[in-house]
Amino acid sequence: MTTPLLLLVAAVLLWPAASSGAPAELLGRLSAVRHLAGTRRRRREPDGDWVAELAEVTAVGLRAGLDLRSAVEVAARSPAVRSGAPWLGPRVAQAAARGLEVSACLVDPPRRTGPDVSGDLVVLARAWRLSEHTGAAASRTTAGAAAAVRERVAARERVAAAVAGPRASMRLLTLLPLAGPLVGVLLGLSPGALYGSAVARVSVGTGLALTVVGWWWSRGLVARAVRPGRTDGRP
Structure with a gap:
């Protein structure tokens, strides 16, 4: 968790509240912080739909x-593609000036391009390369690539929706034990009173160790759940 989010959590938890409803209000504030963090994270995530739109507009x-180059130039000017890949239009123009194939424009995208989008670009580049090298109808190969990319995007969205709940629960359950000192402050107890004894300090150390282990284990479970399956029968 980043430092700004920790500061936000501390500010929310330390905001004055009535002592009678402190525990319930604490949980409500933690849920609000979790929702805000999830909203900010979704806004930062890149949108991979522009690859599918690029393929679909090119096919049209x-x-x-x-011809393929002209169709790609038109597709690169569509709003979604121009927003997601402002580098594509200049690359197509440079490829035309150098006499390069259009498929070369999708090779080695900028570093900010995520692995999922890079995989979609590989699918589309291979479809264009197939037409360029074999003479296959570019409209058919591009339409097939568009359908494949759109299905890949839909599959990623289904996986993200399936693991959103476990990930949110994992973060919340990790945050709750770390908020112990702040809960004590809300209840009028100082950290010295809470953790002054040796037993309390041992309990804190054990709890922190178990929290780290639980976070690591939960992340492993989620990572294995979203990992693509193999087709050779091996796990």
Whole structure:
């Protein structure tokens, strides 16, 4: 968890509250912090739909009679593609000037491109390369790539929705034990009174160790759940 989020949690928890409803209000504030953190994280995540739109608009241009390069130039000017890949239009122009294939424009995207989007670009680049090297109808290969990319995006969204609950619970259950000193302050107890004895300090150390182990174990479970399956029968 980043430092700004820790400061936000501390500010929310230390905000004056009535002592009679402190525990319930604490849980409510923690839920609000979790929702805010999840909203900010979703806003930071890159949107991979622009690859599917690039393929679909290119396929429409090809069916309208444009050649592959011209169709890609038109698709690169669509709002979603221009927002997600402002580098694509200049690359297509440079490839045209150098006499390179259009598929080369999708190779080695910028570093900020995520692994999922990079995989979608590989699918589309291979479809264009197939047309360029074998003479296959570019409209058909591009339409097939568009359907494949759109299905990949939908699959990622289904996986993200399936693991959103476990991930949120994992973060909340990790945060609650770490909020112990702040809960004590809300109840009028100083950290010295809470952890002054040797037994309390041993309990804190054990709790922190178990929290770290639980976080590591939960992350491993989620990572194995979202890991793509193999087709060779091995786990």
